[in-house]
Amino acid sequence: MSLPKLLSFHLIILLSAFTGAANGYYHSTLNECIYSSSDHSDMVYIQGYYYNKFMDIQFNSTLGEFVGFTEYGVRTAESWNKDTAYMQQVREEVNRVCKYNAELLDSAVRDKTEKPNIKVSSVKESDGKHPAVLMCSAYRFYPQKIKVTWLKNNVPETTDVTSTEEMPNGDWYYQIHSHLEYTPKSGEKISCMVEHASSTQPMIVDWNPAIKESERNKIAIGASALVLGIIIAAAGLIYYKKKSAGRILVPH
Ligand SMILES: *[C@@H]1O[C@H](CO)[C@@H](O)[C@H](O)[C@H]1NC(C)=O
Numbered sequence: 001m002s003l004p005k006l007l008s009f010h011l012i013i014l015l016s017a018f019t020g021a022a023n024g025y026y027h028s029t030l031n032e033c034i035y036s037s038s039d040h041s042d043m044v045y046i047q048g049y050y051y052n053k054f055m056d057i058q059f060n061s062t063l064g065e066f067v068g069f070t071e072y073g074v075r076t077a078e079s080w081n082k083d084t085a086y087m088q089q090v091r092e093e094v095n096r097v098c099k100y101n102a103e104l105l106d107s108a109v110r111d112k113t114e115k116p117n118i119k120v121s122s123v124k125e126s127d128g129k130h131p132a133v134l135m136c137s138a139y140r141f142y143p144q145k146i147k148v149t150w151l152k153n154n155v156p157e158t159t160d161v162t163s164t165e166e167m168p169n170g171d172w173y174y175q176i177h178s179h180l181e182y183t184p185k186s187g188e189k190i191s192c193m194v195e196h197a198s199s200t201q202p203m204i205v206d207w208n209p210a211i212k213e214s215e216r217n218k219i220a221i222g223a224s225a226l227v228l229g230i231i232i233a234a235a236g237l238i239y240y241k242k243k244s245a246g247r248i249l250v251p252h
Contacts, residue, residue, distance in 0.1 A: 004101045007031050007047075007093060027051050033098035040102050045094035049073070061094040113198035114173065116141035120192050120207045123179065131160070131181045134207055136192035140173040147195040148178040151204070153188060184209065 032046040045061035056073035057080075059066045065081045068074030081087060116138035126132035136148055144166045150157040163178040182190065190207040 002104055005097050007097050040099045043094055043098050045098045059090055064091055114142040115198040118194050118203055118205045120205050126184055131183045134180045136178045138194050139175045141196055142173055144174050146176055149193040150180045151191040151193055
């Protein structure tokens with residue numbers, strides 16, 4: 001994997017003279033690569049030199065030279081602009097660093113998506129008096145922006161819905177949980193719809209109230225045993241039929 005390229009710039013006095021716990025003098029340099037087009041044709045490289053938040057000197061790749069904003073800044077900019085070797089290097093940064101790194105970052109970060117794992121589960125069952133609570137969880141998705149909607153018979157439900165923020169896992173994935181309070185009605189279909197950059201279609205997971213998760217395993221084991229039993233019974237029957245048919249054909 002290619003790694004980003006670093007900028008090269010003039011090192012002028014990096015001073016931070018503290019006069020107290022909260023006060024100090026700061027010199028800072030801000031390098032920016034600004035673009036919005038996907039082909040990077042509008043890429044601009046800005047290099048700003050600041051002293052106590054006030055901009056002294058700025059290089060703008062569209063302009064192609066340094067501009068000073070204080071007396072000291074104007075003098076410094078003039079002298080840097082005369083340094084042809086250095087100016088050639090700075091003017092090239094928009095290609096060498098900005099466009100090069102943008103290409104890496106676009107594919108590695110901007111255009112990167114990871115589909116969520118979606119699960120609908122029961123948090124609380126209805127006891128007749130209180131409504132039931134369902135939870136729709138989306139795990140391990142990227143990027144952060146996501147939309148979780150509850151559907152009742154395919155119609156979006158907005159009341160009695162509470163949702164967490166997208167929570168970072170700390171491994172660049174996110175998770176989110178949305179709760180729905182509802183009073184179960186027979187024949188009503190409840191679904192969770194998730195819209196995310198990783199899928200052009202909304203992802204819909206239906207809630208199956210008849211089968212609870214713990215029962216699903218028991219049903220699966222039961223069904224497997226039943227199928228196995230039928231196979232053995234059928235094999236036995238075929239074997240028995242063949243044997244008895246063979247016996248009839250044998251003349252006494
Ligand atoms: C850079 O210079 C161009 C042309 O003068 C200007 O349009 C643009 O706003 C400048 N960008 C910044 C961030 O100052």
